[in-house]
Structures are given as structure tokens and as C-alpha cells.
Amino acid sequence: MNKFDKLSGIAAPMPMVNIDTDMIIPKQFLKTIKRSGLGVNLFDEMRYDRDGNEVPDFVLNKPQYRDAQILVAGDNFGCGSSREHAPWAIADFGITCVIAPSFADIFYNNCFKNGILPIALPQEQVDLLMKDAEKGSNARIEVDLEAQTITSSDGEVISFQVDAFKKHCLMNGLDDIGLTLEKAASIDSFESAAAQARPWV
Template identity: 55%
Template structure:
């Protein structure tokens, strides 16, 4: 998993409450077992018309949103089912950071396990960011995970909190397996020692 220390990128704002995982990645696309290839189906029912053509009015389809890697979402983002595919789709599309006033718990934890940083900010701060972004006052932001600060290109500076363990994992590009493999030498030593004490019948 790629480490996330400091990320600078274009921001797209999504002013929708309670965006659930079935909207993030609809159920008909959950047939793959690989983690890649889901980005093209992200927000599929909103991104495309019934005939398959792009919906020009959807946030991610605007010219301004192209190449965005930071999503400014709204309350209760990632609610609904526990499908990890929702984070896979966001990551495969190119998002490294999702900022919102609140997240569904399972989605929030799945983000850290897949190299995406979810940041919780106060509702009033989110409102200020959304309004100034809509007015064209800023386009890009830098998210510094080491310093735990968001800075926009018009001067906003917002501190955020992250659990120390989850922060460590993202900074070092570790998922649960990668974290365990840091102790590979100890595991091998234990297994070798254990074999020496096994009884032979």
C-alpha cells in the first residue's frame, strides 16, 4: 500500500447528505474479487444517464472536477452496507483523501485499511469550505498527515485529529497484513522454536 504523508491535489465538493455505499459502488459491480477496476463504476447511477452517457450535471463530471484526488463530502458519508468495495472504488478512481463532518464507522475504518485518509471536520468548517469552493476562491488543498493540517490555496488552515495507530499505518503504507509482516522474523523464530518442542508419536 502506498504511504500517505503529505498529499496535494484538486478538490471536488459533493453537497449530498447520507451518501451510502450502494451509491458509491452499486451492487451489480461487486462481482470482482480484485481491488482494482472499480473506479469506472464509482457513483455509477449518478455519473451516467439511463442510456450510458455521462450526466453533465453530476459533480464528478464537471470540467472543474477532472483529476480531483480529494473529495469534500457531507454528513454521514459511506453509510449503508459494509462493502469494502466502496473504498476500493474511491481509491481506484484516484481519491486519496475524503473530508466530511461525519462518516459511517465501518466505511471510516475501511478507508485506513486501503490507503485512503478520511478526515472529520466540524460542520461549520465544512460549510465554509464548500461555499468558498463554490465561489471559485480555491481549487486545491494540501493535506499534511504528519502535521495533521489541511491547507487550501486561498489560505484556509484546518487542524484535524487522527487515531495514532491509524496514522502510523497510513504514514508507513501498511494494511493489517503489512503490519503483521513487520514481525516476520519473530514469527519465523517462534515457529522454528515451536517445531523443536513438538512431540513425535
């Protein structure tokens, strides 16, 4: 998993509430167990028409937001099913930070395990960043995880809270497997001692 420290990127405004995981990645794309390749189907039913053509008015299809790395969204982002494909699709598209007033718990935790920083802020601060994002590609928002700050394109600084352990994992690129491998030496030592104590196993 990639480390997350600082990010300066284009933010795409998506002022919808209750964006659920089926909207993020529809169920027909859940057959794969690979984390890559899902970005093209992110928000598929809003992004494309029935013939597979891009919908010009959808935010991520607009030229100024095609390279967005930040998504500013409405309340209760990531609600619905617990599918981990949702953060996979977001990350594969290139978005590594989602800002919203609130998140569904399972989606929120899945983000940290997939290199995405979800930031929950009061509505008035999300509204400010939403207006900033609406300026297009000329407005870049800066996110500093270590300092726990967001800086708007106008220089306004907003502080955010994040769990210390989740912050540590994200800054060091540690998912569940990575956390386990940090204990590799202790695991090897235990296995060696167990093999000597019980050679018949």
C-alpha cells in the same frame, strides 16, 4: 498499500448527506475481489444515465474535477452496508482523502486499510472547504497528515484529529497484512521453535 504523507490536490464538492455505500459502488459491481478497476463505476448511478452515457452535471464528470484527489461531502458519509468495495472504488478513481462532518464507522475504518484518509470536521469548516472546492481546478487544497492540517486555497489552516495508530499505519503504508509482515522475524522464530519442539506436527 501506498503511503500517505502530504497531498495537494483538486477537491470535488459533493454537498449531499447520507451518501451510502450503494451510491458509492452499486451492488452489481461487487462480484470482483480485485481492488482495481472499480473507479470507473464510482457513483455509477449518478454518474451515468441508463444508456451508459455520462451525466454532464455530475461533479466528477465536469472537466475541472475529473482528476480530483479530495472529496468534500456531507454528513454521515459511507453509511449503509459494510462493503469494502466502496473505498476500493474511491481509491481506484484517484481520491485519497474524503472530508465530511461525520462518517459511518465501518467505512471510516476501511478507508485507513485502503490508503484513504477520512477527515471529520465541524460543519462550518466543511462548509468553508466546500466553497473552496466549488472554485474548480484553480483551487488546490493541501492536506498534511503529519502536521494534521488542511490548508485551503486561500491559505486558511484547519487542524484535524486522527487516531495515532491509524495515522502511523497510513503514513507507513501498512494495511492488516503489512502490520503482520512487520512481525515476520518473530513469526519465523516462533515457527522454527515450534517445529523443533513438536516435529510430529
